Amino acid sequence: xxxxxxxxxxxxxxxxxxxxxxxxxxxxxxxxxxxxxxxxxxxxxxxxxxxxxxxxxxxxxxxxxxxxxxxxxxxxxxxxxxxxxxxxxxxxxxxxxxxxxxxxxxxxxxxxxxxxxxxxxxxxxxxxxxxxxxxxxxxxxxxxxxxxxxxxxxxxxxxxxxxxxxxxxxxxxxxxxxxxxxxxxxxxxxxxxx
Amino acid sequence: xxxxxxxxxxxxxxxxxxxxxxxxxxxxxxxxxxxxxxxxxxxxxxxxxxxxxxxxxxxxxxxxxxxxxxxxxxxxxxxxxxxxxxxxxxxxxxxxxxxxxxxxxxxxxxxxxxxxxxxxxxxxxxxxxxxxxxxxxxxxxxxxxxxxxxxxxxxxxxxxxxxxxxxxxxx
Numbered sequence: 001x002x003x004x005x006x007x008x009x010x011x012x013x014x015x016x017x018x019x020x021x022x023x024x025x026x027x028x029x030x031x032x033x034x035x036x037x038x039x040x041x042x043x044x045x046x047x048x049x050x051x052x053x054x055x056x057x058x059x060x061x062x063x064x065x066x067x068x069x070x071x072x073x074x075x076x077x078x079x080x081x082x083x084x085x086x087x088x089x090x091x092x093x094x095x096x097x098x099x100x101x102x103x104x105x106x107x108x109x110x111x112x113x114x115x116x117x118x119x120x121x122x123x124x125x126x127x128x129x130x131x132x133x134x135x136x137x138x139x140x141x142x143x144x145x146x147x148x149x150x151x152x153x154x155x156x157x158x159x160x161x162x163x164x165x166x167x168x169x170x171x172x173x174x175x176x177x178x179x180x181x182x183x184x185x186x187x188x189x190x191x192x193x194x
Numbered sequence: 195x196x197x198x199x200x201x202x203x204x205x206x207x208x209x210x211x212x213x214x215x216x217x218x219x220x221x222x223x224x225x226x227x228x229x230x231x232x233x234x235x236x237x238x239x240x241x242x243x244x245x246x247x248x249x250x251x252x253x254x255x256x257x258x259x260x261x262x263x264x265x266x267x268x269x270x271x272x273x274x275x276x277x278x279x280x281x282x283x284x285x286x287x288x289x290x291x292x293x294x295x296x297x298x299x300x301x302x303x304x305x306x307x308x309x310x311x312x313x314x315x316x317x318x319x320x321x322x323x324x325x326x327x328x329x330x331x332x333x334x335x336x337x338x339x340x341x342x343x344x345x346x347x348x349x350x351x352x353x354x355x356x357x358x359x360x361x362x363x364x365x
Contacts, residue, residue: 037210044217051224062233071335074342075234120362152235155334161264162330164337165362168241180235183338189304 060085062154062182067091071157073183080152080182084132086125088155088167095128106160113166120169129174150178236341239359258321260314260355262307264328264340268293269307279313302336308343308354315346315354324355327362 060080064070068089087094093101093108101112101124113119133147140147151171155164168179261272271282271294278284283291295306315321324344328337346354 037214040214041210044214044221047221048217048224051221051228054228054230061227063227064231070233071338073234073236073338075236075345080233080235153238157333157335157338159334160330161328161332161334161337164334165241165360168360169362172240177240179238179240181238181338181341182233182235185232185234187339187342189339189342 060152064184065089068154068156069158070154070182070184072187073185074187074189075183076185081150081180083148083150083152083180084129084136084176085152085154086129086167086171088153088159088163090156090158093122093125093167095125095132098128100124100128103163106158106163108163108166120166121173122166122170125167125170126174129171129176133175147175148178149176150180151176152180152182154182236338236345237358238341239357241360241362258314258318258323259325260321260323261325261327261361262340262344264302264326264332264336265293266329266331268297268302269295269310269340271295271310273314277318281310302339304339304343307340308346311344311346311354322353322355323357323359325359325361327360 060082062070062080062085068087085094085096087097089103090106091103092099093103101108101122108122110117110119112123114121114123129151133149137147153164153167155167171179255274256276257274258277259272259274263270263272270291273279273282282294295303295310297303298306311324326337326340326344341358344354344358345356346352
């Protein structure tokens, strides 16, 4: 009986076993890949939902950078409202993300002011704000809502008081009456403000 | 003979690749635009641009008219003369008078500023207005800090002077 199995048969059985082992290993590998992609998809879906929520929750998008570092405040009640955003960074004044005037050493060039170096009114800022006011008034008329004249001031923490008053004065000339200063939450001042 | 193992149901690998590519592109895009810091707003009334202090008749005007000027030397308080406290300077212009609260360790003494405001608030419970002004080169963060301290606590009973009006420069 033992003599009935020759070496060629043994080799064939051996090869078949090896093939079966390889097939098993390959199947296991495919299963492992499927498992990995499942977890990855779950993680991505959660991250995507979280990011989309944080992206769309505020009516106004403000991004801090080295040029525009907001001061911190202890105010904890009010969030952002939909209004015209006047941003003062280290290098420029912007209205709704459009640059209207360059800054040099934190000041506006006197050629851009109506009354020279001592003047308060910044001409390009006034033009940009007037254009926005005109647009907002047109929208207010169509929606039967009064024009509020509110502006959000987003200024770098090192902005000088002089520049701030120049911007506020110019905005006032463009019919803005209410201002809200934007600051990042989280200032810690100690027990006296509790 | 054991039960044959139920084959796990999983996503098919190949059709997911375009979706994964899309998700991989969306995540950096959203991360770039995402805001992880909450922003607060502080109400401010439009600045008063008058260069000279308004002429007041103390007998007629009994309001506190609290004005605080922030200078490089410290805090200067101005009130209606009939409400002036002993620690307040009597000089009419800020430039010639020393500060009512001088700087401490080269920084503005906000704790003392808060104490003085509380003293004024105790004498004028109904008053909620404060006018803030500063020298030209005072940074915005100092103004925000002064606004925080002049507003006081977040509860109504601990609030000091929450309605802030800015004034142009030092008067």
